[in-house]
Each structure stands twice: as C-alpha cells, then as structure tokens.
Amino acid sequence: MTDAQFSQLEAELFDEYPLPLAGLHGAKHWRKVDHYGRLLSVRSGADLEVVRRFALFHDSQRFTEGCDPEHGLRAAHRARQYCADELNREQMQLLWLACEGHSRGMCSDDPTVGTCWDADRLDLGRLGITPCTAYMSTLYGQQLSGP
Ligand SMILES: [Fe+2]
Ligand SMILES: [Fe+2]
Secondary structure, three states, X not given: OOHHHHHHXXXXXXXXXXXXXXXXXXXXXXXXXXXXXXXXXHHHOOOHHHHHHHXXXXXXXXXXXXXXXXXXXXXXXXXXXXXOOOOOHHHHHHHHHHHHHOOOOOOOXXXXXXXXXXXXXXXXXXXXXXXXXXXXXXXXXXHHOOO
16 A cells, blocks of 8 residues: 555545544544554564554544444444455455454454554553553564553
C-alpha cells in the first residue's frame, strides 16, 4: 500500500467516522498505530499490507470512546467490504482476525496479527496506561513496552 493509497483510504474513513477525529480513538491514534506497525514489521516479518489497513480500520467503527465491545467486529466487516478486491484470501483473513479480536486482550503467534495488536497497545500511553510487556505478541513489541 503506497502512502497515497493510505491517505486516500484514511480520508474516506475519516468522512464516515462517527466520533470526533481529535478524540482518543481518532486520527492521531490511527497514525500512531500505523507508525508502530511499520516499525515492528521490520523485525516481526508481518505483512505490511495488512498492518497498515488494520491501523486505519480497527477503531474506525466505534460508536463511543468508552466501552464498545463490538467495534472490532464492525471494523472487520467494514475492512472486508473495502479490501476484498485489494488483498488475497490469506491477507483478508489476517485483517479480519486482527480487527475482530483486537480488543479482547489476547496475544497471537501469527506475526501479522501479533504486530497489529502490539502496534495498537504501544499507543496505550494516550489513555494513561503503560503498555504491558506480558501482553505483547512480538519480541520487538516486548522490548518497546513496559515502564
Ligand atoms: Fe479498539
Ligand atoms: Fe486502537
């Protein structure tokens, strides 16, 4: 995914985002997740095509800044609508798993899913939460987390 494609998709998701873009789960967070995702992918071997799309989709379907347990599932559905023509079957499955499960507190052995989840958690500092090493899936995520 080129930066131009990333920006195009980001703009489309911004337009439909129901919460304030400047909010806790808005634009700044999406870009931070993309930043961490690209950083982690260098060492984790994750599929960047999936990771960059995860950064944009995973919180894009939130209805509230608070507890919203179904937002990952809605994100997975939205990602499938958008990306089915761009990604192959395996990539689409990884993007689905990453979006759908991202807020359940799990870790993953899959380098792409694990990178997505670590990238999201590495930005927990914006909520006043220190990213916990025990909840990192990748080695690099573990090294970047903690107090
Ligand atoms: Fe989320
Ligand atoms: Fe997030």
